[in-house]
Amino acid sequence: MTLTLHHAPDFASTIIRFALEELELPHTLALADIDGGALNSPDYRRVNPVGLIPALETDDGPIFETAAILLWLVDQTGRLGPGPRDPDRGAFLSWLFFTSNALHQAALAMFYPHRPAGEANSAAAQAAAQDQITARLGLIETLIATQGPRWLSPEHPGVLGYYIGVLVRWLIFLPPAPYGIRLDDFPHLRSVLAALEARPAALRVATSDALGPTPFTNPGP
Numbered sequence: 001m002t003l004t005l006h007h008a009p010d011f012a013s014t015i016i017r018f019a020l021e022e023l024e025l026p027h028t029l030a031l032a033d034i035d036g037g038a039l040n041s042p043d044y045r046r047v048n049p050v051g052l053i054p055a056l057e058t059d060d061g062p063i064f065e066t067a068a069i070l071l072w073l074v075d076q077t078g079r080l081g082p083g084p085r086d087p088d089r090g091a092f093l094s095w096l097f098f099t100s101n102a103l104h105q106a107a108l109a110m111f112y113p114h115r116p117a118g119e120a121n122s123a124a125a126q127a128a129a130q131d132q133i134t135a136r137l138g139l140i141e142t143l144i145a146t147q148g149p150r151w152l153s154p155e156h157p158g159v160l161g162y163y164i165g166v167l168v169r170w171l172i173f174l175p176p177a178p179y180g181i182r183l184d185d186f187p188h189l190r191s192v193l194a195a196l197e198a199r200p201a202a203l204r205v206a207t208s209d210a211l212g213p214t215p216f217t218n219p220g221p
Helices: 013-023 042-047 066-077 089-111 119-147 159-173 187-197 200-208
Strands: 004-007 028-031 055-058 061-064
Touching: 004 013, 013 066, 013 159, 013 200, 042 055, 042 061, 055 066, 061 066, 066 089, 066 159, 089 119, 089 159, 119 159, 119 187, 159 187, 187 200
Parallel strands: 004 028
Antiparallel strands: 004 055, 055 061
């Protein structure tokens, strides 16, 4: 299997990097010069017509969108999430797409409130996004506390944990955070993320991309 990940450290492609390292899949990194306009080049638009990262080039052709790449990796390897015949597959898919369509999108509204609302309404859009993120992290906290699914637990690494971990990193710790969201308010989620960031694969990515030794629970300055 030949894999090339179009990547910029601490962007959404980092989520895919964590998964690839956890799976120990050989891959090449194609570092994207975002500020230099690389994502708008004709060559890159043939890989990802949307002009965003991540994008993963595979023997079957390119894949873009974070959740799509993560799901493809799960299905190709049979690891880091329930397979198509697993009884937990439906719940896993529901929460993976909830993370992509609800939590990730609310995070983008927090970071770039002018995009959905316009400059004049940015403050209101950001406040609404903060409420949404707090509520949605609360749903994930309840899921872990009450159901303890294998695919989102401290004992077993999974693509969903890495996805949520990177979003939490951005929302709670990185400038211009804090946004008023505290990881200590979600102790079960914190346990999952603490276990993930201590894994050898996560430590390799954290070192390579300069994310700090505890990238999800306490990245530091």
